[in-house]
Amino acid sequence: MNIYVDSKMDESARRRELYQGSIFVYGPSSNALNLCELARNLIETAFHPLNPLTAQETLPVERCAQILADLKPQFIHHPKSKEYIQGILAELGCDLEKTYFDVPRMRTAFPGDYLKSGIAYAFHPHRDTWYSAPFSQVNWWMPIYPVNSENCMAFHPRYWMQPVKNGSSHYDYERWNQESRHNAAQHIKTDTRVQPKPEEPIELDPQLRLVCPVGGVFLFSAAHLHSTVPNTSDQTRYSIDFRTVHLDDVWARTGAPNIDSACTGTTMRDYLRGTDFSHVPNEAVALYEESASTAEVRR
């Protein structure tokens, strides 16, 4: 596994490397800095007059969940968000005609036990491919405020090649959208929504925690086992992530190897073309659609 810093590698070669588990880290770019600034403005308005990094010290958890339930969609659907993502993709060599992205998410990780479910879900070790992501999906992750090794995210590289017993066979993306996604804010203390999790003990070490500056970004395959680092700092972590697929790889059905994912459904309808925000062609999406009942027969 390789970690490339500010690599000038051609984008198609970069995808090949990503599909083999490599990680790419880039220093701040102007569009990424703009996206982070937009996010900070929305966050600071939402938590005003509290400092959003320490609001949890005085803010009742129910109120915090409510603020996030308003704030996160505001960021996701802000017209400038998509524009800055286009800029980031272009700056980092992506062909916008063939690169499709999903809307950026804002994530929060609070210190200690404060709000870990629902709207601020603390991700246990998982692969996005357990959640119906295609194997060509690339994840992009960036901090909104400075982070350190105590409040970032972690990779668990040994599991790139090592299958994990997991609950993905019970996960269907279409069903999840219909039943569970929209009531995230109701899950304040515990999260009863069924999500694919490891079903055997995971050795979290060795783990890799990448710390990049605000405006920096790192790219990794959706097939990497990764998790939210338990926040042992005294400040809330705010981060942005979004995902991309390249149409050539979608058609070719190439990507990282599938070693243990058995979910059904596909996130393929979520991605928007870098130029005009159109969806992945239906014929291409159809290559990834498998109903839960068909999968049952296969299993």
Ligand SMILES: [Fe+2]
């Ligand atoms: Fe993830």
